[in-house]
Amino acid sequence: MRIGSRSPSLSARMIAASVVLALLVALIFVVLIDAMAALEDSKQREAHSQDVVVETLAVQKLVVDLETGVRGLVITGDERFLQPWVMAREALPARLAALETLSADNPKQQRRARALASEINGYIKDYTIPVVNLARDAPAAARSEVATEEGRARTREIGDRIKSFLNEERALAAASAASADRQSDRAKNLAIAGLAACAALIVLFGVYLARWIARPVRDVASGASRVAGGDFSTRLKEGGPGEIGELTVAFNRMAEELERNRSELESQNEKLRESERRKSDLVRIVSHELRTPLASVLGFTSVLLTRDVGPDEQRRYLEIINAQGRRLSTLVNDFLDADRLEEGQLELSRRVIDLGIVIAEQVQLFEGQSAKHKLDAFLPVKELRVDGDPNRLAQVIGNLLSNAIKYSPDGGTVHVMAEQVDSIVRVSVRDEGIGIPEELQEGVFAKFFRGDADASGIPGSGLGLTIARSVVEAHGGRMNFESARGKGSMFWLELPVAAADE
Amino acid sequence: MEAHDGEESVELALEHRPQLVILDFMLPKRSGSDVLTAIRRELPPEETHVIVVSAWPDADEAAVAAGADAFLPKPFEPEHLEAIVRNMLSDA
Numbered sequence: 001m002r003i004g005s006r007s008p009s010l011s012a013r014m015i016a017a018s019v020v021l022a023l024l025v026a027l028i029f030v031v032l033i034d035a036m037a038a039l040e041d042s043k044q045r046e047a048h049s050q051d052v053v054v055e056t057l058a059v060q061k062l063v064v065d066l067e068t069g070v071r072g073l074v075i076t077g078d079e080r081f082l083q084p085w086v087m088a089r090e091a092l093p094a095r096l097a098a099l100e101t102l103s104a105d106n107p108k109q110q111r112r113a114r115a116l117a118s119e120i121n122g123y124i125k126d127y128t129i130p131v132v133n134l135a136r137d138a139p140a141a142a143r144s145e146v147a148t149e150e151g152r153a154r155t156r157e158i159g160d161r162i163k164s165f166l167n168e169e170r171a172l173a174a175a176s177a178a179s180a181d182r183q184s185d186r187a188k189n190l191a192i193a194g195l196a197a198c199a200a201l202i203v204l205f206g207v208y209l210a211r212w213i214a215r216p217v218r219d220v221a222s223g224a225s226r227v228a229g230g231d232f233s234t235r236l237k238e239g240g241p242g243e244i245g246e247l248t249v250a251f252n253r254m255a256e257e258l259e260r261n262r263s264e265l266e267s268q269n270e271k272l273r274e275s276e277r278r279k280s281d282l283v284r285i286v287s288h289e290l291r292t293p294l295a296s297v298l299g300f301t302s303v304l305l306t307r308d309v310g311p312d313e314q315r316r317y318l319e320i321i322n323a324q325g326r327r328l329s330t331l332v333n334d335f336l337d338a339d340r341l342e343e344g345q346l347e348l349s350r351r352v353i354d355l356g357i358v359i360a361e362q363v364q365l366f367e368g369q370s371a372k373h374k375l376d377a378f379l380p381v382k383e384l385r386v387d388g389d390p391n392r393l394a395q396v397i398g399n400l401l402s403n404a405i406k407y408s409p410d411g412g413t414v415h416v417m418a419e420q421v422d423s424i425v426r427v428s429v430r431d432e433g434i435g436i437p438e439e440l441q442e443g444v445f446a447k448f449f450r451g452d453a454d455a456s457g458i459p460g461s462g463l464g465l466t467i468a469r470s471v472v473e474a475h476g477g478r479m480n481f482e483s484a485r486g487k488g489s490m491f492w493l494e495l496p497v498a499a500a501d502e
Numbered sequence: 503m504e505a506h507d508g509e510e511s512v513e514l515a516l517e518h519r520p521q522l523v524i525l526d527f528m529l530p531k532r533s534g535s536d537v538l539t540a541i542r543r544e545l546p547p548e549e550t551h552v553i554v555v556s557a558w559p560d561a562d563e564a565a566v567a568a569g570a571d572a573f574l575p576k577p578f579e580p581e582h583l584e585a586i587v588r589n590m591l592s593d594a
Contacts, residue, residue, distance in 0.1 A: 057567040064564040065533035071558070072528045080507065084533030155558070163563070 009242035028194035035187025042180030049173035062088040216240045232259035291326035334463045352498045354383035363398040372411030387498040399464040400429040408433030428492035436483040509534025525558040542569035551590045
């Protein structure tokens, strides 16, 4: 797991992306609202220009009314033709004032409006009023060319002023419309670019989601289903943004844990199976080993019960039955010992003894058992002081002697030797029998190990050496052997010498 | 039909809703431009064509602004007026 350089969490990334998107959208809206305001502004300016134009045209109409009224009076001498002039004179001051007010937004136009007003007022005062008076007093003089020419010049001047005023106002409106157009175009482009950026961001975000989140999640899901299917060796590539990385790490830890648990379970299972196998081995061996002596006991007792046999024969039969009974008892003891060993409950009643005496007793015990075998014991005169359980140690020596005899089916000498070397008592029992093949040597001290014994018809429980070695080790000593096929075996054991003051 | 002054021309036009009005700007009682404004308030250009005639050539812009379809400065040839009228009525 990466510590320290941890990438920002997914939620932080999501929030950051959303904030960027929201900012972009907000920016687009600001630009659009700004453009809309500008458009609105320009529309207002246009409307204003329109108002100015309308007002100007009204002024123009009144000027025409002035001129046509005066001219009508001059031509016809009829006062009714002067009516438009009268009405226009009344209406003009308010109109001109309104025009001046309306053009207040543009100083240049306002100056022009003022000039126009003074021109029109001058026209009314300096030309129309004298002409009207002249027409009333001397109609003929009023109709003269000079008078009409002056009027024409003055109205043309006014008309020119009005035209330039109108042109300026229209130009102003057009400029404002053009600026609004530019602004709206710019806003449109910005909005399009912004929307494209939004779309690109969303697509990028989608790709990011698919690439960095959906895919790892899918990997985790497929990994999980593999684990569910029993493949605990499944591992994910660790890493990825934020929580995804943590997820992969946690997943791998879980898979490791599961795998370890399963292998533990399997090894426990294996142990259980092994112990089951041993139990069934035990039952098989026990039944096999017990059957042989039992068969002898039953066979000879039924002979004794059903037939009349002579006293000598009777005695021989009873000896056999007795021997087989003892063998049964030994076997049962062996099994009990093995069971105790298994549970770690082997009890020793130790005291300082002379191991030489124990060995001598056992040799004596076994000496008469077989005519084919000769027991050759070499024991020191000096006592071999050992702190131990005499019965148990006798059992060990007996076991070694018994094995030496059993595995020398053709007879031969069994050499027993004991000596003290420094603070150690060493005992060895050597035979000239069949030996132990190298490939089987490893298991000699294992429980129920029988080597080729079953095939050779040599009886035994396969427990003797296991018990013997455990007993020796319980005394703080050690036990081992050397052997070669066909050349016999030499088993030896070493025990510490008992402390001198005891 | 014919009107004799500005006020009468407005009354006649609104009463009969003619296809064509020929209007002089120089009228007794009420100015021609006033008359034109009053007519246009009721009669749209699609219904009534208005031709303004005036001896004052500078009145053209005011005439068009007030709603005239055409402006004819005095003095004019009768054929000229006829051509304009034909053109207008054939369009309609």
